[in-house]
Every structure is written in C-alpha cells, then in structure tokens.
Amino acid sequence: MTLPEVTDWREDILGPDFQARDIRLGPDPEGEGEAVATLVRYLPQDAAVPDDWASRSAVLWVPGMTDYFFQAHVAERLHAAGHAFYALDLRKMGRARQPGQHWHYADDFRHYYPDLTAALTLVTATHPTMVPLAHSTGGLIVAMWANHLARNNRALHAKVAGIILNSPWLDMMYPRPIVALGRPVINALGRLAPHLEIPGGNLGSYGVSIHRDHHGHWDFNTEYKPVGGHRKYLGWLRQVVLNQKLVHSDAINVQVPVLTLCSATSRLNRPYSEKANTADTVLDVEQIQRWAPHLGEDVTVHPVAGARHDVFLSTPEPLAEALDVTERWLAQL
16 A cells, blocks of 8 residues: 655644644545545653554544544553554544535545555554544444455455444434435435535534533533534435445444443433433434444443443543453453
8 A cells, every 4th residue: 555645743732742643645535625634642752662662552543523532531541551542533523624624524434444544554554453442423434444444455454453432323313214214315415415514413412511611521622523513414414324224234344353332321312411421412322232233243332331422531430431441352352
C-alpha cells in the first residue's frame, strides 16, 4: 500500500502529552475539498519513551457521530497498562474537518476505509498489532472496514488483533413497523436528496448529561461535539440503514475477537433527569446485545450497569468497570 501524505507530529489540542498528525487523503469523493484524517497518540513528554514502546500492542480510538477524541483518561489508563494508545478523528470529524465541509457527512461509509487503513499501516509500522476501540456510528464503520479488510487484504487484516465496540449503532432505535416502513423511503430519498437535513435527530438529554457546563463532569470542545449534536442528512442516514441491514443479514464477519461494551439499560426520548446519568439515552441497548454477536464468531458482550452511551464517559463506578473489563480483555489477546 502506498501511504498518503502525512504531516509531522505536532502538539495536540489535549496538551503536550498528546501529539497529532494529519493524513492527507486527496480529493474528497463528495466534492468538499480535501479529505483529511487526524491521527493522535498519547506519549507523555515528561518521561522517557517506554523501553517496550515498539513491542506494545496499540489501541486506536475511533469516535462516533457528533464526536471526536478527547477521552484522555482512557489513553492514560491503557498506556499505564502497557499498551500504545492512538486515536483517529475520521474525515470531516473534529480535528480533521476542513473549512466548508459538512460535519461527519458521508454518502458512502466505504469512504472511511482509506482513513482506517492508513492509520493501521502507520500504527503497525511501529507496533506489532492494533485493536480499534470504536464508539457508536464508529463501531458500525469499523465493523464494515474490518470485514472489507478480511476479504481484500489478509496481510493487513492480520495486524488487527481484535476490536472493542463501545455502544455500537447496529440498529435503528424505533419500533419495528416504523423502521420497516422507513427503510425504503430513506433509501430512495437519501439517494435523490442526500443533503436534505433530517428533522430532529439530536442528542436529546445525552449531551447535557455529560458536559460540565450542564449536568455532567466532562469538558470537551462544543464546536467539535455540540451538546445538541451536529446536523444530520438523508445521504448519511441512508448509509447507516444500508450497513445495519448488512449486519442483520449476517453479511459481515470481522474475523477477529470482539468485545462489545454497552449500558445495561436505555432511557430514550425523555427529558434530562438524574436517571440519564446511568443509562444509554441515545441507543437501544437490547438491540446492541442482539446484533453484536452477528459480527463474528468470537464476540463477547458485556453490559455495564449504570453506564452512559459512551461507557467511558460514565460516572466513576461504571467507568471503572468498563476500564477493568477492557484491560482484562486486551490482556487475553
């Protein structure tokens, strides 16, 4: 594989212990300028590079829709456990978005494959293997990419040691009759009017439950991650529905071990209350638990009682459980 142009490491927005570099992927296939992904690594600058740095397995955080990487506490924990930690803001996401681009927009999720493949190639040029840790829509995208890689590039796929899914979006969280009726409509309209904005589709109580300026304790850039969510468009939703259907028809096989983390309960379409701090207020966790085992032959599903949609932004007790389970699972690979 010929690597795209890659910039030098620079200090990241999270501070000197994090460094970032851009992966320049050429013209955006959707006609929105240049496609750029941004790779971030955690390598503390007040300490020597670990002696075992090159032999460490790597973890690659992949955010979801209305998201970017800012979960520094996860990087610190996994680094201390002996892993190399990286993150990837995909094209049109967070650090990687270029002026004038629709936030997080893709009319074909296969457009993300070069981002992930370039990151895998760059990371495993230093480390023997890599484990994507992907959240929400990012979990669906990574599953699609891993299936593609297994079918088309066995040598690169062999460097993916496993996948961790953090509340992956594997089904539409609406009543089944509505979903069944809506899919063909979304498919047709998403092809004809891809940039038609979807009414609603915001994060509801989730954003305000996590940000420190509202009811939460986490600090993040609300341009990159608005508490109400970025605008969503029919062309993007069409891709979500089409790729979820592939999962449901058992057309996806990532061919590596998978750990799926999610909350034990959902609380959907309700205004904020204290209960929003201990449930997934974005996705239906029963759907996650139903469909995750369809992604491969070796899938572990671990519901975390009291977790939020991003289990790694939960309150202290479920957060500790999610980190412990992740660390133990990685140690077994």
